[in-house]
Amino acid sequence: MLIYLVIAPILFAVLLYLFPTSKISKSIVIVAQALLVAAAFVLFYQSRTNEISLNIGDYGGFLGITLAVDQLSAIFLILTVVIFFALTIYNIGENNSKFFWFLLFLLEGTLIGLFLTRDIFNIFVLAEVTTVLGAIFLMYHRIRRSMYDGLVYLMVNVIVMQFYLFGIGFLYMLTGVLDMDQSALVIATTLDNSQLTLPFALIKTAIAAKCSLLPLMTFLPKVHSIPDAPSSVGTILSCLQVKAGIYLFLRFRHIFQGIDASSFFLILGIITAVFGIILALGQTNIKSILAYSTIAQVGLIVIGLSLEGTYSYIGSLYHVFSHAIAKATLFLSAGIIMRVYDTLEMSKIKGVLKEIPVVGFVTILAILSMTGAPLFSGNISKYFMMSEANFIIYPIIILINLGTITVFIKYATILFGKMPAVTEEEIDEAKATGVLQEDRDNIERTGFFAKAEAIILRIDIFKEIAVVLLAILCLLGGIFGTELIGLLFHYDVVIRFADIAEKAIIFVCSWGAGYFIYRFAVKKNASLKFIGHLDLNFRTICVSIGGFFALTLLVVGVVLS
Amino acid sequence: MINIIAILMFFISFFGLITSHSMIKSIVFTVLMESAVILFFLSLGFQSGIIPPIGVNLENLEHVADPLPQALMITAIIIGVAVTTIKITILMSFFRKFKTTDWDEARILSHHHEEDENNND
Numbered sequence: 001m002l003i004y005l006v007i008a009p010i011l012f013a014v015l016l017y018l019f020p021t022s023k024i025s026k027s028i029v030i031v032a033q034a035l036l037v038a039a040a041f042v043l044f045y046q047s048r049t050n051e052i053s054l055n056i057g058d059y060g061g062f063l064g065i066t067l068a069v070d071q072l073s074a075i076f077l078i079l080t081v082v083i084f085f086a087l088t089i090y091n092i093g094e095n096n097s098k099f100f101w102f103l104l105f106l107l108e109g110t111l112i113g114l115f116l117t118r119d120i121f122n123i124f125v126l127a128e129v130t131t132v133l134g135a136i137f138l139m140y141h142r143i144r145r146s147m148y149d150g151l152v153y154l155m156v157n158v159i160v161m162q163f164y165l166f167g168i169g170f171l172y173m174l175t176g177v178l179d180m181d182q183s184a185l186v187i188a189t190t191l192d193n194s195q196l197t198l199p200f201a202l203i204k205t206a207i208a209a210k211c212s213l214l215p216l217m218t219f220l221p222k223v224h225s226i227p228d229a230p231s232s233v234g235t236i237l238s239c240l241q242v243k244a245g246i247y248l249f250l251r252f253r254h255i256f257q258g259i260d261a262s263s264f265f266l267i268l269g270i271i272t273a274v275f276g277i278i279l280a281l282g283q284t285n286i287k288s289i290l291a292y293s294t295i296a297q298v299g300l301i302v303i304g305l306s307l308e309g310t311y312s313y314i315g316s317l318y319h320v321f322s323h324a325i326a327k328a329t330l331f332l333s334a335g336i337i338m339r340v341y342d343t344l345e346m347s348k349i350k351g352v353l354k355e356i357p358v359v360g361f362v363t364i365l366a367i368l369s370m371t372g373a374p375l376f377s378g379n380i381s382k383y384f385m386m387s388e389a390n391f392i393i394y395p396i397i398i399l400i401n402l403g404t405i406t407v408f409i410k411y412a413t414i415l416f417g418k419m420p421a422v423t424e425e426e427i428d429e430a431k432a433t434g435v436l437q438e439d440r441d442n443i444e445r446t447g448f449f450a451k452a453e454a455i456i457l458r459i460d461i462f463k464e465i466a467v468v469l470l471a472i473l474c475l476l477g478g479i480f481g482t483e484l485i486g487l488l489f490h491y492d493v494v495i496r497f498a499d500i501a502e503k504a505i506i507f508v509c510s511w512g513a514g515y516f517i518y519r520f521a522v523k524k525n526a527s528l529k530f531i532g533h534l535d536l537n538f539r540t541i542c543v544s545i546g547g548f549f550a551l552t553l554l555v556v557g558v559v560l561s
Numbered sequence: 562m563i564n565i566i567a568i569l570m571f572f573i574s575f576f577g578l579i580t581s582h583s584m585i586k587s588i589v590f591t592v593l594m595e596s597a598v599i600l601f602f603l604s605l606g607f608q609s610g611i612i613p614p615i616g617v618n619l620e621n622l623e624h625v626a627d628p629l630p631q632a633l634m635i636t637a638i639i640i641g642v643a644v645t646t647i648k649i650t651i652l653m654s655f656f657r658k659f660k661t662t663d664w665d666e667a668r669i670l671s672h673h674h675e676e677d678e679n680n681n682d
Contacts, residue, residue, distance in 0.1 A: 135647065159578065166597075172630070
């Protein structure tokens with residue numbers, strides 16, 4: 001069963017590519033996704049009673065690659081299949097080539113493999129494959145504007161994965177095993193912290209880059225928001241690949257349990273969240289606002305995971321879930337908005353609520369979930385994250401949430417107002433420069449120019465169904481929050497009504513404060529815009545990777561020992 | 562000894578990545594980094610006087626080399642080849658469009674290009 005969950009999507013991708021049947025394939029695709037979701041849920045249900053594991057090749061002991069589902073990987077597994085199911089519905093109405101489905105299913109298989117495998121070398125292999133597939137997916141429309149960013153993305157990811165592989169080399173030299181549980185056992189029983197400093201620093205550098213912690217955070221959001229890349233790839237990278245970084249962070253924290261670097265990562269998480277918010281406020285493009293806000297939320301998740309206590313751990317993991325769902329909703333609605341308005345520039349997008357009411361409404365729901373409104377899943381996760389925070393961290397989390405609210409107030413400005421009419425000059429100019437005639441793959445000309453030429457806006461009904469489903473999940477995750485947590489974590493949590501009321505008051509005050517901050521400090525702030533467009537070149541990114549490595553080495557080797 | 566050379570090689574090629582202006586050199590340095598890691602892994606299984614784990618005379622396991630590092634590195638080499646191919650493919654189509662392999666020029670050019678296209682929209 002376990003191995004088919006990884007193999008089946010990959011085999012299916014290859015078969016779909018070899019034997020494309022244009023009419024039937026769409027229904028086959030959706031049935032295949034539904035089967036995968038069902039299989040994942042069955043596995044999750046079975047793994048609640050006993051841990052399921054499979055040793056490939058049946059070598060026994062700690063030889064061979066082990067696939068296993070435990071509580072942690074089950075959460076990420078379900079998240080992956082749900083997001084991919086939504087992506088399939090989103091893309092089903094579109095006239096995508098067979099190559100698109102090939103990439104989508106291949107990425108799903110490798111990501112599921114990444115979450116199931118227990119072999120640390122296998123993680124390297126699968127992470128490299130997802131990186132390569134992501135880079136190809138980014139350039140799917142073959143528009144060369146995305147070449148530079150795609151190359152930087154590929155190069156940086158390959159470099160950090162070399163750090164990871166080097167770290168594994170040291171670990172293998174010290175322990176002689178590659179299995180996660182075995183190496184954790186060997187490290188705990190026989191090894192001294194001082195021997196582990198170098199592999200720890202090497203592996204943590206790679207993981208920090210994967211989940212884009214502070215010095216390594218500028219290149220990922222730029223890649224997530226490439227305007228010409230399909231919205232689906234932005235969603236996969238921003239919702240799942242960054243979360244894979246969080247998953248590895250937790251796994252390796254278990255392996256290096258002797259080294260307690262939680263205060264180091266707490267500080268890193270706080271700085272990452274603050275910088276993510278500042279950078280997000282400086283963006284002028286709707287997809288980049290979403291991408292930078294992901295960075296801020298990852299910072300928040302790292303803060304929650306670095307706090308001690310079961311509630312904050314559960315809250316942070318639940319936030320992985322709720323953030324991914326809400327962010328997928330927003331990213332996919334941004335894709336629809338882009339199709340209708342034919343631009344991603346905020347200044348040109350106005351009146352979404354009036355033009356495309358369903359998308360506007362869904363965006364509001366997702367924003368409420370992201371900012372932690374009562375009744376939404378974001379509220380539950382933030383509630384648990386804060387419930388065990390001490391008097392220093394508690395206000396910091398509230399301030400970070402205030403920043404998130406300000407970011408999304410900025411984002412919400414696209415919902416209101418009136419869609420600007422296109423002028424005759426603009427049409428003439430567009431015709432002269434060939435924009436109107438330009439025939440990009442799958443990008444229909446609607447929106448501005450459609451209105452001018454009196455063509456009726458057509459929105460794919462499947463796209464709307466996908467975003468509505470995701471938005472309903474945001475709401476369900478909030479209403480049945482405690483039940484879901486009980487199901488996912490085997491842990492009975494209690495929510496006190498008084499706390500919820502207190503949080504609701506804080507939430508309303510934060511919205512008021514956020515509006516004032518936006519109105520008087522953010523809107524038309526030139527320096528924020530300058531910071532937002534700050535862009536590190538390739539060598540500076542390499543310097544920051546090296547800097548992060550040196551810093552981790554210093555902190556672990558000198559300060560903590 | 563070999564592992565010290567591998568560590569040195571890894572960080573020298575990382576230094577090369579920090580200093581090189583050319584995209585081609587950067588790709589070469591990443592390949593060098595991969596080679597350093599491969600060298601390091603291979604040095605793990607090496608001891609003088611041991612025999613490879615194939616053929617006859619395998620009764621005494623103490624003198625047989627650990628086959629795992631080699632197996633891992635074959636995988637790593639294959640992945641390295643695939644990734645390098647894709648990097649070079651992207652670089653080639655980039656070069657055809659912008660006629661440069663300098664990181665700074667490439668960044669400026671691709672961003673100007675972006676602004677131009679935005680203005681046209």
